[in-house]
Amino acid sequence: MLSLVVLISGGGSNLRALLEASQDAEFPARVIAVGADRDAEGFEHAEEFGIPTFSVALSAFADRDAWGDALLEQVRLWNADLVVLSGFMKLLPPRVVAALSPQLINTHPAYLPEFPGAHGVRDALAAGVSETGASVIIVDNGVDSGPIISQQRVPVLPGDTEHDLHDRIKIVERELLLQAVLDIANGHVDLKELA
Numbered sequence: 001m002l003s004l005v006v007l008i009s010g011g012g013s014n015l016r017a018l019l020e021a022s023q024d025a026e027f028p029a030r031v032i033a034v035g036a037d038r039d040a041e042g043f044e045h046a047e048e049f050g051i052p053t054f055s056v057a058l059s060a061f062a063d064r065d066a067w068g069d070a071l072l073e074q075v076r077l078w079n080a081d082l083v084v085l086s087g088f089m090k091l092l093p094p095r096v097v098a099a100l101s102p103q104l105i106n107t108h109p110a111y112l113p114e115f116p117g118a119h120g121v122r123d124a125l126a127a128g129v130s131e132t133g134a135s136v137i138i139v140d141n142g143v144d145s146g147p148i149i150s151q152q153r154v155p156v157l158p159g160d161t162e163h164d165l166h167d168r169i170k171i172v173e174r175e176l177l178l179q180a181v182l183d184i185a186n187g188h189v190d191l192k193e194l195a
């Protein structure tokens with residue numbers, strides 16, 4: 001059974017998909033803790049499923065490295081097999097990435113390397129592309145630049161708002177994330193080999 005710590009910043013819909021999948025005896029992974037860089041709205045999903053949460057706010061520390069060290073300490077308490085960034089909107093300091101990667105994956109609402117960064121959906125709309133996508137990657141020290149585990153295209157429809165498009169991307173993103181976790185748990189994806 002693959003144990004997961006999931007880090008979020010927002011609503012946690014991808015986290016919820018993992019929590020629901022964890023209820024299935026056949027699914028080979030379990031969320032054991034949920035962390036955030038704030039008092040995230042998505043903690044309510046963890047609480048509903050009886051999963052412990054922790055929050056480490058950047059503003060409480062003198063610098064990013066001190067924050068990263070405190071976050072890493074919390075993550076390590078759980079001794080998880082895999083850490084999933086799921087809408088975690090802060091860049092991790094290099095020493096945190098070095099400590100966790102390649103057992104550190106991230107979801108992104110674009111077909112990387114297209115539209116990296118915090119506004120992947122908005123940037124795709126602004127560029128006027130007819131399709132964008134969703135990706136699951138291994139985290140490295142760049143911005144959404146790590147090795148790609150899986151990705152899928154999502155069409156941009158006429159009249160799409162950022163919200164509409166992001167909602168459709170998230171449906172694909174959830175499937176990709178669940179499949180990636182399943183593949184990692186079953187040994188069909190070897191993160192060390194991909195990294």
Ligand code: GAR
Pocket residue numbers: 008009010011012013014015042086087088089107108109117118119120144170173
């Ligand atoms: C997801 O679409 C995730 O890919 C994105 O934030 C959303 C979080 O949704 N992450 C990034 O843009 C990171 N660059 P959720 O909180 O409902 O799971």
